[in-house]
Amino acid sequence: GHGVVVVGASVAGVHAAEALRDNAYSGPITVLDAEPGPASYDRPPLSKQLLLGEWDLPRAALRAPAALADRHIDTRYGVHAVGLDVDAATVHTSHGPQPFDGLIIATGATPRRLPGVAPMAGLHGLRTASECLALRADFERGAELVIVGAGFIGMEVAAAARAMGVSVTVVDTLDAPMAGQLGRELGQQLQRLHEGHGVRFLLGRGVTSVRGVDRVESVELDDGTVLRADVVLVGIGARPVTDWLSRSGLDTSDGLICDRRLFAAPQIVGAGDVVNWHNPRYDRRMRIEHWTTAMEHGAVAAGNLLGDADEHRDADLVPYFWSDQYGVRIQQAGITGATTRVVRGDPDTVVVLSGDADLLTGVIAVGADRAFVRARRLLRKPCTLDDAEDAVASLLARGG
Ligand code: FAD
Known part of the structure; x- marks a missing residue:
């Protein structure tokens, strides 16, 4: 047979591939990822140890390439999935068609962009290792950083930037950092922690434009304030990567819609940030963008793909998230x-x-x-x- 194809070689995809082997699956496993490689890396260090320069990229590796090869998991980097033909059980890729017996979709999420703002030097999002290293290089020039969005990415980057002596201003329409996640009281406590390290907050205000000729020069707010900036980090959330599935017939109306066992269709399961599933523990749909859920999804999705219907496990997971700041x-x-x-x-x-x-x-x-x-x-x-x-x-x- 063609075996199992996994699209996305990050936390969810790699754990799913390993879980197939843990479940004694001995057929071919092919894991595809658009990233250049040579290895999969972990994302949490991108706003922590790697951004701070405490770790180099090899240390942030999710697995040594040999560890996957030893388990006969064939990982191919630089391969983009561009379409899915469900009836023909084939993923279309930048390197040609890839037929499968079972498919695991683990394409994650990608940062939202500021509407109407064109890419320019000094304007950053943070999701990949190369984006992390580019941001770090800009910090080393010594800079005035404006962070758009006081969510966890913004706040972790603020902490890292202060440690590197960069001056930091955080702008958000909300009235406290991470307020959506932590609530107002804890959000304000977090704000005081950051202010104690010299971070400036402009809250309750939105960004209307980012200006610059060759590179970023300023950020304009909806109350008319203009902030000088050498570097801008946009951390306003992420959207699930489902564009490549748009003509597949799968429901991608808010992430990849899966059932309580992570099936999107017979022989097709989803795992990680891309997934919107019915969590039976809470009897509600969830789309969670956290590391531990991605890992746990991978294990459940792989087990269910292999098992008979009466053995399928519910993804009745308890969401969990951590963040490190100072x-x-x-x-x-x-x-x-x-x-x-x-x-x-x-x-x-x-x-x-x-x-x-x-x-x-x-x-x-x-x-x-x-x-x-x-x-x-x-x-x-x-x-x-x-x-x-x-x-x-x-x-x-x-x-x-
Ligand atoms: P992703 O990690 O997004 O991986 C998806 C993979 O699919 C990517 O490698 C991508 O290249 C590939 N891909 C996408 N489209 C295609 C395609 N068409 N063809 C081929 N390949 C494709 N979570 C926490 O709980 N705690 C933290 O402290 C924390 N820190 C974080 C810090 C940063 C900077 C970031 C960005 C995230 C952090 N997270 C944290 C979130 C956590 O990293 C994610 O939840 C996790 O990476 C999700 O894993 P995933 O495998 O679902 O998706």
């Missing part, structure tokens, strides 16, 4: 929002528990790693907010 770890798990209880340790550590009625549904922590780990574990079974609060408070009282 050595402080921010973590989130489950569903947060609605009812909350705030448990504080020393002034810089805080755990926020979220609930639905009296039951724990989610947790956010700033610092407080051990308390977070405990609360995350409690999410896997029914647990009352009272019990979770007691458990977290006793750990925080003992310093963690």
Whole structure:
């Protein structure tokens, strides 16, 4: 047979390919990626260790190429998938047709751009290693950086840039950084952390244009403010990469629409940031752009592709996300929002528990790693907010 084809050789695709072998699949596995190679790399270091220059690119590798070759996983870089013929079970690529018995779609997401702003030198997005190295090179020139978007990418880049002595201004229409994810109170605490490191915030304001002749010179805001800038980072979210599927007949209306077992069609599964699936644990559709979900998707998708229908597993995953800023770890798990209880340790550590009625549904922590780990574990079974609060408070009282 043709075996399994995986499109996308990042977290979701590589874990899926390995999970096929873990499930004793012995047929051909071909993993395609548009990136030049020679190896797949991990993205979290692109706004942390690699951007800071603490690591070089080989250290950020997801797997050594030999580790995949040893398991007879044939990884081909520089190959773009350009179309999918579902009936003919064939992916069309820049290097010709690639027929498959089973297909795993793991093409991830790509940064949103500012509408109406043309590419120019000094204007950056951050998703790939080459974008990371280009941004780092601009920081080394010593610069005035404007970050558009106070989400986690923007805030991690702000922290890295300050560590490199770059002056940083963050602009967002929201009124606190990461407010959508962390809520207003924690967002404001995060803002104070950044301000303590010299980051300037212009919040509640949008960017209307980025100007420059050969390279970026200024950024204009909707209240008329003009900010001088040598470097601009746009971190306003990402969109799922489904353009290559537009004529496939698969539903790509908001990411690749998959069922609770990650099937998009018979013999076709999705994994990672590209996927919008029905999570039966919460009885709702989700599109999650986090590392751990991508990895977990890969394992479930690969297992289900191989198994008989009665063996298929639900992707009933608990979302989890971490971010590192100035050595402080921010973590989130489950569903947060609605009812909350705030448990504080020393002034810089805080755990926020979220609930639905009296039951724990989610947790956010700033610092407080051990308390977070405990609360995350409690999410896997029914647990009352009272019990979770007691458990977290006793750990925080003992310093963690
Ligand atoms: P991706 O990593 O986006 O990979 C998709 C792959 O598909 C790419 O290699 C791409 O080249 C390839 N591809 C796309 N289209 C085609 C095509 N048509 N043909 C062939 N190949 C194609 N998450 C956290 O939880 N914590 C963090 O601290 C964190 N930090 C991050 C920092 C940065 C700078 C970034 C960008 C992301 C970070 N994330 C973090 C998110 C995490 O990296 C993603 O959730 C994860 O990479 C998703 O993996 P994926 O395999 O689904 O998709």
